[in-house]
Amino acid sequence: MSPKAQPPGIAFRKHDHRRCQRQLLAEATQLCAERNLRLTSRRRQVLEILLASHQPMGAYDILAKLNRTAPNEQIAPPIVYRALEFLLGEGLIHRIESLNAFISCAHPGHRCGAQFLICRDCDQVAELEVSDNGLLAEAGSLGFAVDHSVVEITGVCAECQKHVG
Amino acid sequence: MSPKAQPPGIAFRKHDHRRCQRQLLAEATQLCAERNLRLTSRRRQVLEILLASHQPMGAYDILAKLNRTAPNEQIAPPIVYRALEFLLGEGLIHRIESLNAFISCAHPGHRCGAQFLICRDCDQVAELEVSDNGLLAEAGSLGFAVDHSVVEITGVCAECQKHVG
DNA sequence: TATGGTTACGTTATAATATAACACTATGTC
């Protein structure tokens, strides 16, 4: 029953981001192919914007980026929200409820619930994947059929604690 | 390490609600007295509205109720949000992030993180209080200093599973 | 009980987030 965790979220570690980004995009492409879904250029655009950082972004931030990229067309909110909806549905991104923001998924397609550590100092978000958090078991034992779980822990990451505040 | 849970949230059980409501309001009153804080009539009003049901309510629902109660005055959003902020700060209510809604706390003043089971069929919300969900320990072991945790599990409660859909 | 500091409230305006509704376009199938 004791939970096992992955290493800390990628956001809190240095890594070859170019490579990481390419990798995740490739996984997304393959996953959509397998599922017979269309990763259209809009959807890819939005995913790429989220992959460009491992930071959460608000829908309107994404919108602004889209509009900055293509200043001739004027993109409106529903376009972004629809792309986000698709990506969420396929487990390619997550929504961070407590930030009203979206973030690319570190383990695309797993569809199992993720957990987030949110540093309120550096605003970085780490995605964990704890296999069993006990709570889901608890829910099950109450006869509650789980659809989706939101686990978001806010605080200060180790790095920011050093540079005090 | 294995989590221990309270019985399922009060919302999923029959209970003497009048009594429960009075009890929670009394606890809130005492707690504010102890902490030397003012449970003003506005704050109490908002708390009472939330205590009237164990259901989550949006800020604007609360606002509407306030305005229905006193049709002569015209109350505006900031008044509600300020009362909510106070009540949240003292652990008298919780915010359900995934619903943008607020709910009275079943264990006022504990200040430790709560967990919620949200039935998407009957819209009831049960508050659990799992002593150790493993995740907080995990966060700790990563050197992450936890401030606040959001745990919200959406699904279908046992009752609603019977009455099928 | 006047005075001043602080906390809470009231009011207006507006920001930020999200969706409804409907028209148009692209894609795949026969």
Place this chain on the structure above:
DNA sequence: GACATAGTGTTATATTATAACGTAACCATA
């Protein structure tokens, strides 16, 4: 090509939340 369907574009609007500033209540102390 004709059709069905899925995706996109566009306009308008709903929903949730806060900034900014003035007023009132509370409360300590002189």
